[in-house]
Amino acid sequence: MASHEECAYCIWHPETATEETYRRLARKYPQLRYQVGRACAIAGYKKLYSELDLLSDISIAEEARESGGADISGSADIYRMIIAQSPFYEVLDDYTRTVNLDDPKEVTGINCDTAVRSSLDIKQPLTDLTLPLTGDLFCDDEEPRPIYTSGFRQQMFNITEDQSIDDHETEDTRQFDDHTSLLYSPLPKHLPNVKKNLLINAAASKGNVDRYCRLRRPFGKMGGSHEIPALVRGVYHHPFFAKWCSLQPEFLKCEEIQNAITARYIMSNDVSRVTAETNVCQIWYPSWASSDTYREVLRRAPVTMRDTIARAAIVTDHYSLFDAADPDPSNIYIGIEAIESPNPYYYQALRTKAEDQEKIFMDERASEFSRLNVSTTR
Known part of the structure; x- marks a missing residue:
């Protein structure tokens, strides 16, 4: 894998690998070390996360906060390690599935811009897939591939690159904090x-x-x-x-x-x-x-x-x-x-x-x- 385009963005869903697997991956492909760090935040691999020597990435912090709240002790430790260090950076961008290793954006703090692990289990069915009538369905290699335009809801995040499509719909049962006070109060460093x-x-x-x-x-x-x-x-x-x-x-x-x-x-x-x-x-x-x-x-x-x-x-x-x-x-x-x-x-x-x-x-x-x-x- 010589370029970012060849690398998978999400390497922690539907399940995480062992700590040693991620350690070997980071050694062989150092360009994946932030994705490995994100997987550590989910699985609670505190020792491996410390070895990676990463910048304080807010997506990893947000992921660790959620997993730590699910009583994964290593994740809670990783969260505390990250928020104790400043400045904070946006290395992983879940909106665009990009990794900015060379010039990461400095940010205020956690901003709820992360497709956390629990959100990836929320699925939608494929209902009515249609193809625009703009050419033949069967294209040779010199023609653009057909684009399917309906049958599913475009997702805000698509880090698994499948639009969360499954054979059934899954209800979103996640619990969120009350944001009422944020409507009339200054925003905290970490949302x-x-x-x-x-x-x-x-x-x-x-x-x-x-x-x-x-x-x-x-x-x-x-x-x-x-x-x-x-x-x-x-x-x-x-x-x-x-x-x-x-x-x-x-x-x-x-x-x-x-x-x-x-x-x-x-x-x-x-x-x-x-x-x-x-x-x-x-x-x-x-x-x-x-x-x-x-x-x-x-x-x-x-x-x-x-x-x-x-x-x-x-x-x-x-x-x-x-x-x-x-x-x-x-x-x-x-x-x-x-x-x-x-x-x-x-x-x-x-x-x-x-x-x-x-x-x-x-x-x-x-x-x-x-x-x-x-x-x-x-």
């Missing part, structure tokens, strides 16, 4: 054994860059679909968080986040992100931009932003801006804003415009939407 999705989303929605950077996972990993609304909320309400998000390359392909950043910039009277293609739906909550800013947005994006500017004009009660936007009178959302506005000008203007353009002014439908209070931001 307790918690499910941290709620903590990540709370940090993102509050625009807390420090906490979010500490807690976050690689963007898009398990929980990403729920994390995006939290990020969007944080961006809308916190200009400096929006600025930080604008500098993160992993967010560039997420349209929801990019639109939220643009909206927050506009509400902060910064139109630097506005182009002729900009199409953002909400630019007046939680704060209003100046009327001059809205006019500049309209000038830069007269086609894609006219209806949005019209809604902003109704909310902020700038009828000259509303007239300049010249909105589509059949737009149901503009109709809702007009009905909700205490100024009757916008409602009458839309009705007149609809009649002149022979368009349907969706009066009754807009009234129903208004009663349900589903769209306005008042």
Whole structure:
């Protein structure tokens, strides 16, 4: 095994080997010594772990903490050895199944980013495996192999490289620590054994860059679909968080986040992100931009932003801006804003415009939407 790609990442599941086997493995393949150290943390091989002379890797510490809690005495000793030494490092990365021996990342402490041994016993069945119709099933060596896209849930961690697939489903019966106090208290150096999705989303929605950077996972990993609304909320309400998000390359392909950043910039009277293609739906909550800013947005994006500017004009009660936007009178959302506005000008203007353009002014439908209070931001 000459390279990391040839080496197995997980060498401790479904069962651990003997201490002597791991000792011989580490001697023959020193690039595997951190995986051997992780196996020692699970099996309680304290003597071998001491021989390896490893950096204080947080994944090994987290693994040792769990196994030590299961009354494996050697594991508890390994845990105490690791946390007594600082700084702490992330040598093993369970998200990417990589081992960084040359330049490991220095970290604060245990961060609950480890696929601990007990999690590997949680299995899922293969239900409905399908193949995209993008070519022949039987490919020669020069063609890409077929990719199966359904039939199982993508796992946050896949260190066993099998997506935890089995012929049956296994219930997750693991016990976690209560994380309620962490929502209102400073984060400890070593996180307790918690499910941290709620903590990540709370940090993102509050625009807390420090906490979010500490807690976050690689963007898009398990929980990403729920994390995006939290990020969007944080961006809308916190200009400096929006600025930080604008500098993160992993967010560039997420349209929801990019639109939220643009909206927050506009509400902060910064139109630097506005182009002729900009199409953002909400630019007046939680704060209003100046009327001059809205006019500049309209000038830069007269086609894609006219209806949005019209809604902003109704909310902020700038009828000259509303007239300049010249909105589509059949737009149901503009109709809702007009009905909700205490100024009757916008409602009458839309009705007149609809009649002149022979368009349907969706009066009754807009009234129903208004009663349900589903769209306005008042």
